[in-house]
Amino acid sequence: AQSVTQLGSHVSVSEGALVLLRCNYSSSVPPYLFWYVQYPNQGLQLLLKYTTGATLVKGINGFEAEFKKSETSFHLTKPSAHMSDAAEYFCAVSDRGDSSYKLIFGSGTRLLVRP
Amino acid sequence: NAGVMQNPRHLVRRRGQEARLRCSPMKGHSHVYWYRQLPEEGLKFMVYLQKENIIDESGMPKERFSAEFPKEGPSILRIQQVVRGDSAAYFCASSPFFGGENSPLHFGNGTRLTVT
Numbered sequence: 001a002q003s004v005t006q007l008g009s010h011v012s013v014s015e016g017a018l019v020l021l022r023c024n025y026s027s028s029v030p031p032y033l034f035w036y037v038q039y040p041n042q043g044l045q046l047l048l049k050y051t052t053g054a055t056l057v058k059g060i061n062g063f064e065a066e067f068k069k070s071e072t073s074f075h076l077t078k079p080s081a082h083m084s085d086a087a088e089y090f091c092a093v094s095d096r097g098d099s100s101y102k103l104i105f106g107s108g109t110r111l112l113v114r115p
Numbered sequence: 116n117a118g119v120m121q122n123p124r125h126l127v128r129r130r131g132q133e134a135r136l137r138c139s140p141m142k143g144h145s146h147v148y149w150y151r152q153l154p155e156e157g158l159k160f161m162v163y164l165q166k167e168n169i170i171d172e173s174g175m176p177k178e179r180f181s182a183e184f185p186k187e188g189p190s191i192l193r194i195q196q197v198v199r200g201d202s203a204a205y206f207c208a209s210s211p212f213f214g215g216e217n218s219p220l221h222f223g224n225g226t227r228l229t230v231t
Contacts, residue, residue: 004157036222043119043206043222044158090157101148101210101220102171105157 002027004091006106014114019063019078021109023091026072031093032100033074035065038088038108047089050074051096061085086113119144119209119223120189127229134194134201136226140209147190148220149182152204164190197230204228 007022025031032051036044048059055067065076074091088110092103120139128134140147146165150158163171164184175182179197184190194201204227208220 009155034219041124041224041227043121043224045222046219049219092157098213099171100218101146101163101213102160102174103150103158103220105159107155107157 002031002093002095002104004093004104004106006089006091006109008109009107010110010112012112012114013081015083016080019076019081019085019111021076021089021091021111023065023074023076023106024072025074025091025093027093029096030067030069031095033065033067034092034094034103035059035063035074035076036090036092036105037061038090040087044090047076081111081113083113083115086111119207119221121205121207121223121226123226124224125227125229127231128197129231130198131196134197134228134230136192136194136205136207136228137189138192138207138209138223139189140207141211141221144209144211144221146210146213146218147184148208148210149190149192150206150208150222152206152225154203158206161192194228197228199230202228202230 005024034049035047050067058064091106094100149161152158160174162182179195204225206225208222210218212218
């Protein structure tokens with residue numbers, strides 16, 4: 001069965017510093033990969049996704065993630081953190097094909113941005 | 116361009132009561148999914164529906180939980196005889212097509228159920 005591991009339930013960075021949120025997955029076949037952001041008391045917003053093609057994926061709000069098959073990783077980065085980036089971030093995977101709607105989520109990483 | 120609409124945003128029920136959660140998908144979307152988020156956890160898939168059909172309910176608890184998506188009106192997630200362990204955020208998502216890389220899920224803002 002697939003699983004997703006997000007290292008670090010809380011990550012704290014200073015405003016302007018690099019943001020790195022880690023995500024590793026376990027799957028025998030490369031899945032679809034997603035990052036979602038959740039602001040307090042809101043739903044999930046899709047930041048970016050990897051399905052095929054270029055392994056470096058650019059998303060909204062200056063975020064990007066790189067799919068590394070050899071490391072089974074899909075870490076999320078942003079060069080310079082902004083106060084508005086403070087939120088909870090979820091990595092998710094799904095099978096390719098008929099059950100691609102069934103997302104498997106990690107437990108989330110709460111990003112804190114210090115002024 | 117309204118997104119996925121869920122109501123109510125917050126719902127408080129006493130143990131033993133029924134909870135009804137509603138979800139209207141995005142315009143043009145005919146596929147609806149329900150996910151549950153327990154405190155301090157990621158979302159977990161519950162059920163996938165199309166109009167008048169349950170396609171996949173593999174994530175639904177076997178008892179007390181049911182879902183429907185009628186021909187007219189919103190999708191409904193119903194929890195009978197709620198217990199404290201049902202307290203969670205319930206998210207609905209919709210998509211225009213069935214699966215695939217061009218059919219990402221769009222999530223609503225969720226209904227936060229509290230059972231007292």
